[in-house]
Amino acid sequence: MPDMSKMKKPDVKVVLLGDMNVGKTSLLHRYMERKFKDTVSTVGGAFFLKQWGPYNISIWDTAGREQFHGLGSMYCRGAAAVILTYDVTNWQSLAELEERFLSLTDTANHDCIYAIVGNKADLTDSKAHLSRDSDGQSENQTECEEGRTEPEVLSACPTPPASPASLSGLMLHKQVTREDAVALYGRILRYKGLEEKSSLPAEKMCFETSAKTGYNVDALFEALFDLVLPSILRKRHENQESPTVDLEECRGVSGKKARSSCC
Amino acid sequence: MSVKAFELVPAVERDLLMGDKARINIECIECCGKHLYVGTNDCFIHHFLLDEVTSSKGKLSYSAQKLLHKYLGLKKPVAELRAASALERLIVLCDGIVFLVDMVTLETVPSAAGGGAKIRGVTAFCINENPVNGDPFCVEMGVLSSKRRTVQIYMVYEDRVQLVKDVTTPEQPCAISLDGYFLCLALTTQYMILNYNTGASQDLFPYNSEERRPIVKRISREEFLLAAPGGLGMFANAEGVSQRAPVNWSESVIGAAVCFPYVVALDESFITIHSMLDQQLKQTLSFRDGHILQDFEGKVILASTKSVYVLVPLPLERQIQDLLASHRVEEALILTEGAQRNIPKDKFQILRKRILQQAGFIHFGQLQFLEAKEHFRKGQLDVRELISLYPLLLPASSSFTRCHPPLHEFADLNHLAQGDQEKVLRCKKFLITYLGEVRSTEVVNGCREDVDTALLKLYAEQDHDSLLDLLASDNACVLADSIPWLEKYHKYFALGLLYHYNGQDAAALQLWIRVVDGDLQDTTRSDLYEYIVDFLCSSSLDLIWKYADWALRKDPTIGVHVFTKRPVSKDQPELNPDDVISYLGKHSKALLLYMEHLVLERRIQKEKFHTHLAVLYLEKVLSLLSQTPIDKEQLTKARERLQALLRESNLYRVQFLLGKMENCEELLLERATLYGKLEEHDKALHILVHKLRDFPSAEAFCLWASSCRDSAYQQQLFHLLLGVYLDGNLPGTAAGSGDGDLEMAAVDLLNRHGEVFDAVRVLRMLPEGWSLQLLRPFLNRAVRASMHACRTSQIALGLAHSENLQLLHDRLKERKKPIFVSEKKGCHLCHNTFSEPGVVCLPGGVPVHTHCVAQRVRDSPTKRQLTNSSNHT
Ligand SMILES: Nc1nc2c(ncn2[C@@H]2O[C@H](COP(=O)(O)OP(=O)(O)O)[C@@H](O)[C@H]2O)c(=O)[nH]1
């Protein structure tokens, strides 16, 4: 197929899913451009190519809007990793992951890995202000942060209690705890029919991030890239073993199945 | 954020098509080469010849010539037209019927005898642009029919159509595109991909085709562009995967096409142009009553209800230049990379380089040096383009002229910096690092002079440390151009290096000497004088003779290095020592150093030099002696040097020197040494013992004078000395006052060096009256030595004897062969057999009984000894 794009063919695909406004685009910007900038609502989808060692990873940013929902399964087709993103200050955004987005991942690779990411941690968690990733906050602190004094009390208490009335003036209410995310991860494994024991552990796959401060962002993407490497190698290996994979044949099998279940 | 990527050019105006008939509308178009076919709602096909006309100003326009129009006789609009040029047929859809029309005459093709040339009940059809059938005179066609949920695949021939496949679809299909075996379909509620060969299918995404008009557009092999919910243009390949990000159209898109790298779409009032490279909307053209947008062999044609237009892409190069002009470097570069497939490879490489260079200059102008450098590197910029921005840096001899059209908008650095000196400085610093990095790469092939000269000028101007490194290593700096520049910045030392590099050592020296002499100011080296001397060491002889005087006058000790430190190498002529010596006549200090160099360092074995040095030493001593008061310390040093030379050298003319110090009573020790050299030891010892009364020196003399001789010579010398001591009271010698001293000296000598003497001779010489006690150490040693000698010789004798025996034994062993003894063999003497292994061998290896031989020996008058006895079995 003639290459019509400016880039090389990606070796592997990573897809960001989640409700609109949870910060998918911001996360991707932060990771790729090391900046937190104003985003416009994503139309349809967009993707970036990331060079990871010798590999090209395409990272797809999808649109959370209902309108574009139908496209989700197409983006997920053949994905090696899916990042299910929610907003820690919005319980509904976590619920949507299960209700709307999980089913889109049916088209992903059978060995696809799933990460659950609670973004905007800076709003509820003081530790997320200290960018845990290399570069950071300084250049990108925005005006809203300036008025906010560093809440020292919090540093002693990494996970703020569910209803921190005394602190609510400074911090937003954290509606989704890490435990909620871990529980969702368990349910995803069940949905996929995967054994918990033989799958990647929830502690490793649940992240809390802040696109705004950069907190945990590199850690998230880099951890995922490292985990999808085997998938790349397998794909390359397959391609090497039979350089002319007969896609027709492969598809024929699954296609027939789809047909029979449909008619 | 807009680019002018396309221009809308009218192709067929309303007048030409329908004149003033208001109800007639365009329904479909087809373009095949220059042939344009237009189908109208009144069932006509119009055939035009479309010619491209380029005006003198380069402006493109079209002139349409109407060739024919034909009524198809169905009273219904012509819904679709497709050319099958190989068959010279137009495939027409009108009134739900597909049929064939001759491309030239526009006559309907009658059905062939064998089969029909018509298909009924058709809502839409498409041509396979990536046919699976190899027959060039056959066109593959996918057909949607109004009644059934099927897609039919036909082969279209010159005069007939043939159904080859009937594919059932889950829902009613309403738009179709075909690529190879892949059908891309818009169904009522979704898009799907269907392989009509295998029957495999792949759902793409939901789409309500009743609500919004679907678009299924094949854009390249196995890739399709689809209208998606929310007004998106989605890409999907045959595997159902999207490999490009979608573009954002309006909800009411009517048609779309790809004209790489752009996606062109038409809605009710606009043509929108998105880049596939970055998803961005690049251009919007207003277009009223838009109706049709289709691409034919890369040409995008649009139609309103009344007229036809061509969307002419502007050359990519021009678009890129427009982007660069508005400093949109990233976009320009993306577009350049994207243009790769539209432009022939070699032309693309040139374009790409140029764009990168321009991009580099834009970054440079914004003082973004890192980016600039990267782009210059990738674009393989001729560095002189950059250097030429800096006034006066390029050498006058440079043949460089800036490339045209220019790569940037700057006249020079001052123009760029607008008088901001800080900026100028930063640019200069950048150029220094940049040139430093590239000067050793192939980037500078062919312009090394220009680069190195520019670098030299910058270094000099900025007082940069690397100036000297540049000049001391391989470089291509242009001398003529560098001279005034280096002079301007008082870099005389550097200039000298450059002269030297250019083989003009004389000029270099002249310049440096002026600096040392204070005529010129350059503080680069505080040790410039030493540097010059060092430099002279390995210079040509001419220069040495020319500047040695200057160097010696400044400092003879260092200046003489010119002669003494000259490295020995094959390709340099050597200095003739005689020339140097005569040259140094006026520089006594340097001459001495030079003679020392010849004799002591280089150890040249020539009488002349040794004598000369000895005379110089002697003259020094004599001159010190003639001073009052005498500088003791200096004198001692001078004498030590003289004495050492006299002792150690064997080459100087002894008599000559002796003559020179004949009358000098102070130099007795030296004279003694000279006598020693003449082997007139008695004279020497006489001086030492009687004149100097220096007994340790006398003893030392004996040791020295015999040092390379055998022990007999040494013994003789010591006996001579002993004699001198003992004969102290002979008449004619000095007064007897110190006779006791002489005796003591004799005793000491004997006791200290007893081993040298012949004790017997000594005992005979000694006066009778001397006590045994006095000579005890000597005698002890003499007795012990004689004992020792006796025993040693005995041991030596014994050892020699045993060695002799051993050799004898070895010799016999070498000779002998094995001797066999057995019960069957008889003894030669008694002729009985042997019963025991022990036998005796006669000479010749004949075994006999021991007792027989004993008998024989007893009997033999000579009692000959048998030499060999062994035990062989
Ligand atoms: N405080 C905070 N705001 C964020 C963060 N990430 C995104 N946002 C804001 O949330 C809004 C939606 O972000 P966006 O990236 O467009 O979300 P998307 O719809 O998931 O792509 C924007 O106004 C962002 O500024 C974050 O980590 N912290």
Ligand SMILES: [Mg+2]
């Ligand atoms: Mg977004």
